[in-house]
Amino acid sequence: MPQAGPTLPEASTFLIGRQTVDRFLKMPSRKFADGEVVRGRWPGSSLYYEVEILSHDSNSQLYNVKYKDGTELELKESDIKPLTSFRQRKSGSTSSSPSRRRGSRSRSRSRSPGRLPKGSRRSASASYQADLKEARKEAKKDMLEVKLTPLVLKPFGNSINRYNGEPELIERNDIPHKNTQEKFHLSQESSYIPTQYSLRARREEIKLKEVDLKEETVVTKRPALLRTSEVTATQSKDLEFGGVPGVFLIMLGLPAFLFLLLLMCKxxxxxxxxxxxxxxxxxxxxxxxxxxxxxxxxxxxxxxxxxxxxxxxxxxxxxxxxxxxxxxxxxxxxxxxxxxxxxxxxxxxxxxxxxxxxxxxxxxxxxxxxxxxxxxxxxxxxxxxxxxxxxxxxxxxxxxxxxxxxxxxxxxxxxxxxxxxxxxxxxxxxxxxxxxxxxxxxxxxxxxxxxxxxxxxxxxxxxxxxxxxxxxxxxxxxxxxxxxxxxxxxxxxxxxxxxxxxxxxxxxxxxxELSWPMASLIIALKLCGFVIFRCANSQKNAFRKNPTDPRLAHLKTIHTSTGKNLLVSGWWGFVRHPNYLGDLIMALAWSLPCGFNHILPYFYVIYFTILLVHREARDEHHCRKKYGLAWEKYCQRVPYRIFPCIY
Structure with missing residues (x-):
């Protein structure tokens, strides 16, 4: 049940905001979050493989990434692409790491994205020629099997990425061949299969382009229908308030319960x-x-x-x-x-x-x-x-x-x-x-x-x-x-x-009949709750409007892959929902003047506690699904949800 005023449900009870300047280290902002699963280009080639972001060096602006076979390299941001930029081939052999393709099992660490690790000695030109030869063999087979289908990708990370039916064209400036073009295709498999760039000759690409244009036209005509189907399928498995039976009972029970309370109170x-x-x-x-x-x-x-x-x-x-x-x-x-x-x-x-x-x-x-x-x-x-x-x-x-x-x-x-x-x-x-x-x-x-x-x-x-x-x-x-x-x-x-x-x-x-000493204590409790409630909401609203405000420079954040930040200091480093805490303290202050002769005037406090705990659970579910690994780090930094040291 909703509540009045500023305590109405908040889609993000933590604080988020876009930020183009790192307000703590005074360094440029990073695009990818630690733990995010992306595609990293293998140095000296045009091949992109599934990697996990381990860390980011703010001085050199290099990302430390890890391939699925354990190889760790440092890559520039320009050598990293989000998973949603790719379309994968439906058939054809793929490899989950570059070292498998090159016959190397060594786990090495390169200090430069342009240098190959030990065990991989082929030049970029030789690698390109070999891949081009293999791509030509597969061109005819792939050409009849291309199908563009929106799908939910499931990498080994915690974030979930959706392909929206609009392929992103990637330009390659590091391969010295002008007659090649990169194409990526999504398969219909429900689980994600690691793929890479496929290099094709110009003639095959022209034919494939004609097929892709036809398929993309079909997808473009029905994007709303596809998105609606995805949303409906997801939500049918995640109905709140006890699903259909629960909401039916709520609609019947709430009016009856309201009149029961009012009659008892009289x-x-x-x-x-x-x-x-x-x-x-x-x-x-x-x-x-x-x-x-x-x-x-x-x-x-x-x-x-x-x-x-x-x-x-x-x-x-x-x-x-x-x-x-x-x-x-x-x-x-x-x-x-x-x-x-x-x-x-x-x-x-x-x-x-x-x-x-x-x-x-x-x-x-x-x-x-x-x-x-x-x-x-x-x-x-x-x-x-x-x-x-x-x-x-x-x-x-x-x-x-x-x-x-x-x-x-x-x-x-x-x-x-x-x-x-x-x-x-x-x-x-x-x-x-x-x-x-x-x-x-x-x-x-x-x-x-x-x-x-x-x-x-x-x-x-x-x-x-x-x-x-x-x-x-x-x-x-x-x-x-x-x-x-x-x-x-x-x-x-x-x-x-x-x-x-x-x-x-x-x-x-x-x-x-209320004594003045008791009234003074109740007033102090009310003011305490109001200060927590108002200061927490003011800090949240100021951060949402302008995350780079100098007055907020002392606040700490956790960067997410969505381009937004989670605020983990100030009032919001105390508990995850300080505004809810202030709300509950004020609710108690409203009931105390009624005395302790009956539980009826405290019904609001009991109901409000249940409401905010349920609302917090809804927020937790939405945010965990949206922010993935970054949300888990946020929960580690701020372990208590509403009541410090209790819940």
Missing amino acids: QKEPSLLNFPPPLPALGDLWETRVFGAYLLWFLLQALFHLLPIGKVVEGTPLTNGRRLKYRLNGFYAFILTSALVGACFFWNVELYYVYHHFLQFALAAVVFAMGLSVYLYARALKAPQDELSPASSGNAIYDFFIGRELNPRIGTFDLKYFCELRPGLIGWVVINLVMLLAEMKEQNRAAPSLAMILVNSFQLLYVVDALWNEEALLTTMDIIHDGFGFMLAFGDLVWVPFIYSFQAFYLVSHPN
Whole structure:
């Protein structure tokens, strides 16, 4: 279930950023990461073999690589190519290391990429002539067997590379022959077979080029279909939340559980002996006027969102290369809402009505969220393939829950982005204020209790901070990965306003007199959590915007083969998710003013802990798959996930 504000799911809870200058050694950046599996050119020839990057010398700018037979050499960056640059021959003999082909078993180390190791004495010219002769023999056989097929390569390293159907042409400047051209072909085998450059005579290459052009035309016409098939096949094996049965039970159970909690909270003596609480008649839960009031609230926030105030920013690049634009005016919408609430006080509007019909408002929100989810799924059936969510699976029930379309928009109005911070988050603050007024009326108080003031103040600070830092939402998992379906619609519009305000709702019927010494300790705990939360998020956002910022020069990173860096110092060297740690500390501070008479006000802390642990596991899974060996090194450097020395 999503959460409000800056604690919404983050696709990368560690910190990543593009970096063109090594900010620690002041040396040029490297292209390949340690442990990455690539292709290295054998010195003096045009042959490329599968190698593993061992290390990088920042002074000489040479890579120390290891071939599969154990040979270690130092190569220039220009002599190293990524695996995705190659297409391999479907048939024909291949060798996994250059020393096997040359009859040499020696493991030697060359200090220059231009010098052959001991045991290999053939000149580049002799090697070229021999390979050319062999290539001519195989040309006719290969010519009829060329087939370009996207495939997932599985080298002996941890990173997984996908060929995207667009061959990369490699120019060779080190072979003194102008009538040769290099071609690489992918086989249909599911496992990766080490291959090398194949050298062919000009006549054979002309024929092969004609065959390749035909095959590439077929692949080019259907790239979206192939990518969609790969994504669907992968995700069908990796459904979250317990798969289809799990999400089905969640959709049935969450509304029932919500009303159960609210009914128990209204009891004077909530306990297991009084469980389940008396259930009201269905007619008492539904009121058309209440549903109209909720609909008016939603439309009012939508109007505030459409106002041409606030800056416009671009989101993260989508799979089709587009970057959607978003208007950041959530804080202005909060100011306008506050002014409207103030006007209600001035006009003597009875806000106590919301507390008296709280269950009816909750049911109205559930009905609206369900109707919105149906609309979202129906419109997603006509959405183009490149606009679907990476989390969608093709199963109707699962996609209804997780969301099929990634960024559903009506014109320029982004439905998911709007619902994330506006109706539910701002509604949470309004409900808290209503509960403060209800406490004064129900308990005949001239002023609200200290416990109610602390709860309102703590959660108001949290919401204002989220709206002030609205741009951070654009890099969360909600926006860049999950679609907009029942999960986010119910979470944003129902769960956030009616569960996150649970402490204030509890205090209306169960007052707790709080002493000032105890209040001081709770305030200190809240500030501690907020400092951790805000400083960690600020450091993350600054690094994402500009990794070369001089103010961040003291931070340490781990380079990855994607061109991004993992931040492993500062707040993010303490635990992998310091923002989650700060969030949980603040959640505890929200519950403590309610006292220790019942576990009900601590439900939020328990639920929130489970939510963040589950979210951290999702992040871990995505990042391990994306960054491979670099992510393992990151986990070694920062072993604890959320709680230092515990978890």
